[in-house]
Amino acid sequence: MKKIIYVFFLLFSVTIFAQNIEKKLIDMDNRVITLDKDIEALVTIGAIPAINSFLFAMGKVDLIKSGVRDYSLKSFSVWKNQTYFLKNIFDLPQVSSNPPEWNPNFEVLLPMRFDIGLVSSPVMADALEARGIKAVVINWKKADSVKKTMLFLGELFHEQERVEKYLTYYDNNMNMIESITKGLNKKKSIYLGLDSMTIPMTSTANELLRKAGAITPTSNLTIENAALNIETLLVWDPDVIFVWNPSEVETAYKDIRFKNLTAVKNREVYLMPIGAHMWAHYTPEQPLAALWCAKKLYPESFKHIDIYKEAKRFYKEFMNQELTDAQLTSILER
Template sequence: MEVSKVRRRIIFISVLLIVSLLFVSGCQQNPAAVSEPEEEQTRTIVDMAGREVTLPKNIERIITLGPVPVLNGITMAMGQKDKIVNGLPDFAQSPRWKYQTVFAPNIADKPVMQNSDQDPNIEEMLKADPDVVITMNSQSVDTLESNGIPVVFLSWKDPEDIKEAVKVLGEVFDNQKRAEEYVEYFDSTISKVRDTVSKIPEEERVKVLYCSVERMVQPHHVAEWWIETAGGSSVTAGIERTGNSLSFDFEQLLNWDPEIIIVCEPKGVSDIANDQRFSQLKAVKNNQVFKAPHGAHIWTNRTIEQPLTVLWAAKTFYPEQFKDLDLNKEVKDFYKHFFDYELPPEEIEEIVSGDVGQ
């Protein structure tokens, strides 16, 4: 009997121990209490410099460095505008750039994270504790890395590099679907315009100049692409330049005698109208001087809005061939889909007319 009692006690104690161990083990395995393995908390992407960059799984804080309005526009179009933690640089704090803060009100009171030469303000950046810095300034990459700040480099040398930049950010933000939607929209828009303008004989294509009247320069080489894509003949095409811009003098302008002039500064239209020297140009005689549209960025330079640039230019160059194009609807749909912003009619008009900040 005593042996039997001892055995029962041993069995009882053993069962209690097993139950207790199972209970403790169960508590420890509570999903809320278990940390993810480090590799599951981060992701590795490859940027446009071919660098492997390790980023947090969830990106919550973004800094754009360098050409901030350009990078903000891309970031906004990728559905990440609420995560930008830097403000606009000094040059972009004028009324001309109002749609940066219309589309992303949260950046209006954020600190500037770069100096006037676009070098990073490391002290401010470390305070902001970004999950990623997006830049087009290759010289800043090493500085940021040495301070433990994750940085993704984007390159935009050729006009259609924007598609690759968007794909990279699709990986950064784990939003490949939005990137694919933009690339598809870009390609389909360009294809439709090219199909129409391909029917226009070369000798009938309008001669176009995109310029800053104040500085007498063609401001950006990307204009050669959108002018040609929209069916125009750029008077500055094929001229060698050392950087983005191309200077010219008044004698050269008279020799070109463009049929359409697009100015990058709104006051350029009145400057031309009030200067008798311009009166002999075909574009002036025929009232074909236009302001460049301006949304998140000026459409006629590098911008995520490039498909809209081509649509606007095509309709401006060839109003008859593109009479069925509802540009205002295209603009409204673009910003609603990619910027998550519903433009009222007066803002559409302001953007397309180029009168922003006037």
């Protein structure tokens, strides 16, 4: 009897000990994160569509306790499309100001119950932790940021097997694109905000287009959302232009400032899709986006690719969503 009691006590002690083991991780800003239990609830602050998109890919939709309430945001494609994955996003409390500031709203945050705030900058992390909120940083500041983010989140959420499957898909797509485009005459391409004459999300857009087999005239730029003048654009003279807003395709073809651009003369100005996030930005949709871009850049070489089937497969396999044809069309042909 004493032996049975001893064994029970030992097992109970081990269980309690295991439940209270601290786990230490290094986040994407090289900050030490200490966790004493699995994450059961979280909020996203700063670059919310991007952060959410990675949580969708991790299968952690149910953990998200923050959303969008501001009426002016709800009409934008990126937010409407996030409802495909986080169906109650417009019902959840908005815990930060509108972009681009994304300032934390502590009046909303402090009464809420959650384990971590997932953020995109160390400044925001410091602000949260000054109020006693545990913060974890993910961001796009380094090369291969999408893969690195997935690897980090796989460790954070104990989803290494899921991440391994994603990385296999990622590498297979990129290797196929590289193999097909290796002997081609590479085209110059750029991602633009024509209305504002800016280069949105310069680093992630450059990485995407390079992976799609293009030469990027903006590869030496280190400033995100860099301003651009028409003289520089004419010197660069891209073969293919991808744009930010639906109206900008028409702008490219009607504004006389752009009439001498090769991309305009050849009618090769395309609207970048938006799924869980804008495809040229910081999103796990990057391997799908690279395939779409490669098909636009080199249509003959990628005519065997059915991008609708690829997108449907991707969202089902990696974001747990069986999208309708109408939803896929809203992503690919917005």
